Amino acid sequence: MTSVVFNKKLEDLLAVAQRDNTASREIHFPQAPTHMEVKSPLMEVVDYIIEDALGRGASDIHVEPGETMGRLRYRIDGILETMIPPIPMELYGNIISRLKIMCRLNIAEYRLPQDGRFSYEYFGKKIDVRVSIVPLINGEKAVLRLLNRAERFISIDGLDLTAKNKEQLIELCHRSGGAVIIAGPVNSGKTTTLYGVLDLLNNSQKNIITLEDPVEYQLKGINQLQINTKIKLDFSDALKATLRQDYDVLAVGEVRSSEVADLLVRASLAGHLVLATIHTSSAAKVIYRMLEMGIKPYLLGIAIKGIVAQRLLPRLCPDCCSTYLVEPDSPVARFLGEEFRPGMQLYHRQGCDKCNGKGVKGRIALHEILVIDEKIQECITNRCSLAELEQAINEKGMISIKQDGIAKALAGLVEIEAVMEIDDISI
Template sequence: QCQTMTSLSQADFEARLEAVFHQNTGESQQIAQDIDQSVDLLSLSEEMPANEDLLNEDSAAPVIRLINAILSEAIKETASDIHIETYEKTMSIRFRIDGVLRTILQPNKKLAALLISRIKVMARLDIAEKRIPQDGRISLRIGRRNIDVRVSTLPSIYGERAVLRLLDKNSLQLSLNNLGMTAADKQDLENLIQLPHGIILVTGPTGSGKSTTLYAILSALNIPGRNILTVEDPVEYELEGIGQTQVNTRVDMSFARGLRAILRQDPDVVMVGEIRDTETAQIAVQASLTGHLVLSTLHTNSASGAVTRLRDMGVESFLLSSSLAGIIAQRLVRRLCPQCRQFTPVSPQQAQMFKYHQLAVTTIGTPVGCPHCHQSGYQGRMAIHEMMVVTPELRAAIHENVDEQALERLVRQQHNALIKNGLQTVIRGDTSWDEVMRVASATLENKA
């Protein structure tokens, strides 16, 4: 099969290159303009013809305007994710705001294929392939803000679905002061990260802010005299002066393999995105014992539960006692809207819980709802933490293989439980009783 090649002059080539550049930057400029204006998504969706030509690259095309408007609205509302979902007779566009999904638009289902195909074009995915999941990314520069959009598509019985994760690189507050820790917990963390070696773990479920805490710690450690290397899945935020490596399962680049490799790169500090298996756990322990400060995450309900999880992975107790330096358990809760929150008397059940944790209180903050918070009663999120610094007494207990409940009792002699720190934020009116119970109720069994 023969193909005809067209020869372009230098002037023509530069003209075409500039046209492509202006097309891409034009979309970012349109999104930036939409952020400053009120966008009627419903009107835009109703204007779109069902047979929109996907090959039309005119920036005024309705499908492009609607995508730009959706992105601008998501950025304006500080959404973390955009969900484009297809069902038998309908489709739905939802934003995840402060950890909760909120329906934004339910346009004609015929628009689903157009929207998802346009997103796939922007993310450089194969628009003809609808049978398998695809992953890609879109980079937007809006004013002085860099927005990284992670795109994931998934085939379903009613058509493709897409989720767009928005990462605003300029909004990340990489400072220990912004983690929301108590003064005592922050001081303990600052002492921990100055250790020359050992393992520091951050634990909690998915979406509890573990990565943000790790990035804040890395930023605090990032000085010219240190070599800091990471293995992540994926690299969410790029940090200047830190060597970041990404897991790639297609070429067998796992956490364990990446960790082995970076240990040959003369690191002072190593960050492993997550300890998922026995091999990674054992390499991390050995790295800490050979003079490296190792940072990582685990999925456990409490700080003491991380010790049990590592034992279950096959790490010997005597190795854990020698390598563990500290563990931070954390959760994210929604902040009460300062414009409409109200303080109400505590119920008998609530009073009993506060009394159990030796906290005196008569009124607590409760959500109400107003236009400022879209009637949700909440605006923004904050973290609550539980610290576990491995003292000589705790180290001996871990070495002797004591159970999780015994470890928990020892930890409570030094630090507040996650639930108690959460209840203190309720007393201050930062968040609500329901929010703390939602994220910390699974830990109550261990605290009794």
């Protein structure tokens, strides 16, 4: 879905920066300016882009090179919106250099990827900005992830869980040991769910430790350790040290390696509750991802207690969404399958002042929660095929992401077409 927004203020700032003969020289100062120094027009452009994105509720900023003009896009409610005007390429390189200076990266290096971060003050709030820069054919592309430290994390009551899924998740997290894995692709809300679970478990009688990269929200009463690869404090080393910290609950921000996966499994077998996130599209595929990491099937079958897989979709604006009749022979009716009924109505977006004409407002999570029982454990131990595992899950009666999406579409929370576009929801 393409969305384009004209930004008059950005147009004016870019025009001033182009006319300013000193902008390209000032940007190459080795240190970022102090609060007492006067900002150059180009610095004003970069600050405005960050503040404009924050004001629009963006989660990411994309700064992309082109042949004659660069492109600026914000990810808002999961959708990339293009800002007009584009960035003149004579200013583009200096904008990237300014971002590198803010991250204290090497401004002379443009052939290799670089990652960095900086903090930004926005209306008295501390914003963490993670920056990824990669070289492309026409120049370097920068992606900025915006993390608001002061933003209130969502409790388990606000995670869009159905009553059954919420009950299952609470039961899983109150077990004395075992691993609960939260899965999904990038930007699927895994960390939000993890924090909701940690908030549920948090009390003075438990030693809860998290390993995160970065710490997105500070949770009072929880020991949060931030990974720092620059000083060689990676997930593996931090996890080895944490295992000696007399913990009750251990949460790992992301399982990225075979060594971390192995340590997590062994920690869960020691009688502690272990929480982790992993980049995988479905509950069934989490099991195969961990087997591919070298975890022995019989150990995994015993260690893992449950899996939460999820996706985020744009939430329909409740003030302007409208209904339509589902035609019997339509692709929607075929997708609904046994859920379809003659005369069924679904919802689609319209657009109003409250949602800025987009028809969507925020995002909503779809979930599937797999509780490992003896049948699933046997499938894992015997390393059944993915098809056999999915069949066993289907027979178990798990509410799949597809089923959860259909239920939320029927309730007017999402468009059914958005559910249909999700990959890997065949169960």
